[in-house]
Amino acid sequence: MRPVKAAGAFDALVIGGGLVGAAIAWGLARAGAETALIDEGDVAFRAARGNFGLVWVQSKGDNRPEYAHWTRRSAELWPDLAETLARETGIDVALAQPGGLHFCLSEAEMAERGQMITRMHNQSGGIGAKLLDRSELKDMVPGLGPDVRGASFSPVDGHASPLHLLRAFHAGLIGRGGRYLPGRTVDRIAPAPGSFAVYSGTERFVAPKLVVAAGLGSRHLAPMTGLDMPVDPLRGQIMVTERLKRFLDLPTVFVRQTAEGSVLVGDSHEDVGFDNGTTPAVMQDIARRSVATFPALADAQIVRVWGALRVMTPDGFPIYEQSARYPGAFAATCHSGVTLAGAHALALAPAIAAGALPSSLDSFMSGRFHVSAA
Ligand SMILES: Cc1cc2nc3c(=O)[nH]c(=O)nc-3n(C[C@H](O)[C@H](O)[C@H](O)COP(=O)(O)OP(=O)(O)OC[C@H]3O[C@@H](n4cnc5c(N)ncnc54)[C@H](O)[C@@H]3O)c2cc1C
Known part of the structure; x- marks a missing residue:
């Protein structure tokens, strides 16, 4: 049996x-x-509710x-994630990973995608990504417009319902x-040796482990x-x-x-501050x-439009880090929270539970933003 904790006391607190x-x-x-997820809720800017x-x-x-x-690891973990969530909650997150296409509407775009595929293959190995010309594409996707020159294709891309996933x-x-x-x-967060007190107005929560994952609220x-989580908004419509x-x-x-x-x-990708409107x-x-x-699609009725704010670090890559000053406190943020959900739930969380992040995540520490040119 677990020992009874005081009111507001947990093993782990997650903010966001x-x-x-x-x-x-x-x-x-x-x-x-024993985990509490403390969340400002829908009044906050919430990329999780407005993404693609x-x-x-x-x-x-x-x-x-x-x-x-x-x-790639996250994409590989996704089928297990979807299956486990369905088993535990009865919610189907509508995962499909049939491969994905990035269409190119000009020869310049085709050349750029081709270079990217080669570069990434040389840097980090192959995932079967390739460039398809228009004739190869026509067999895969009917109804393409005359401007489509081709596309890059990767067999490991997919999609899911982000709203079902959050739920x-x-x-x-x-x-x-x-x-x-x-x-x-x-x-307010008050760190003390071996424990963190987290305040929301007059309410107080305490735990020896704390994860700051509050999206755009994390900077503060x-x-x-x-x-250090220097994140800024980047709007998408x-x-x-x-x-x-x-x-x-x-x-x-x-x-x-x-x-x-x-x-x-x-x-879209628009640097407009904390404005999640549409234009x-x-x-x-x-x-x-x-x-x-x-x-x-010219004949389709549009039923809704929206804007939402991405959570962007200065270089666009995630931040994962345990505090050196207050061990037990962790930072987690990224701009691809759907894609990385498999890794966050099934690889990062167990590492946080065990008390240490793997060295393979060292390059995602925020110190990279403070390295001087010298
Ligand atoms: C237009 C658009 C398209 C996107 N498309 C994709 C895509 O196709 N694939 C993909 O992988 N990702 C996509 N993303 C990114 C993805 O939505 C985000 O990476 C993800 O939602 C970030 O999750 P988060 O939890 O860090 O932040 P959020 O989802 O913004 O959540 C932050 C949470 O923290 C809470 N919070 C904030 N401050 C406090 C506080 N002080 N106290 C308590 N709680 C607080 C908020 O209430 C909120 O619930 C897209 C994003 C946008 C905007």
Whole structure:
């Protein structure tokens, strides 16, 4: 039997119930830690609710082989993740990994993708990515527009439902005896030897282990534990169509058809601060590209558009780190929380539970942002 803890006392606290924090909290609970997930909730900027849902490998880790390997490991862990979540929670996260396409609408884009595939193959080994010309593509994807010159293809790419995934992590945590505590904004963390006190207004939570995974809120919280998470917002806009007859079996980087039949079309990369609105100019751009790729989409009804903020580090790669000043406190953030969900839940969380991150993650420590040119 577990010893009875004081009210508000846990084995582990995770701040931030988006895709990163929820994956880790569920993973910690599976490792046997009594875990509380403290979450500001939907009032906060929450990339987990506004993303495109790709489990994407082909372009991840260009010039950073460790990131390519981490991403590939996550994609490999994803089938186990989806199966385990379905078993534990009854929620189907709609994982499909049939391979993915990045369309090129000009010869210049084709040349650029070709160079990237070769470069990444040389840096971090092969995943079977290749460049397909228009004639090869036509057999795989019907209804392509005349401007499509070709595409890069990787057999290990896929997609899932990010909303079902988030719900499954929360349900899985609760099913494992953990607590999901929404509506709590953490405003203070007080580290003491062997324990962390976390405050949300007048509420206090205590644990010997703490994970800061609060998305864009992490920049402010991390220094309270001796960690550094210099993240900034980067907006992406997405539109979704009515449900359409199935025409696209493979996810692509700008267009994907969900399990239900609606088509997600996106997305943009805009440095506009904490503004998650939408703009007609960007939507027109997104629509133009998708119709050039699939002319039939010109007749589809758009049912919703939205903007959401990515959580970006200065170099775009994740931060994973245990605090040197306050051991037991961990930082976790990345800009591909769907893709990396497998690794976060099934590899990172068990390492945090055991008290040490593997050396293969050393290059993701924040010290890399403070190395002087000399
Ligand atoms: C347009 C767009 C498209 C994307 N497409 C993809 C994709 O196709 N594939 C992919 O892998 N990734 C994609 N992403 C990225 C993915 O959504 C994010 O990597 C992921 O959601 C980040 O998760 P997070 O938990 O770090 O942050 P968030 O999801 O933003 O969650 C942060 C959480 O922390 C909580 N919080 C913040 N401050 C506090 C506080 N002080 N106290 C308590 N709680 C707090 C918030 O309430 C929130 O729940 C996309 C993102 C965007 C915006």
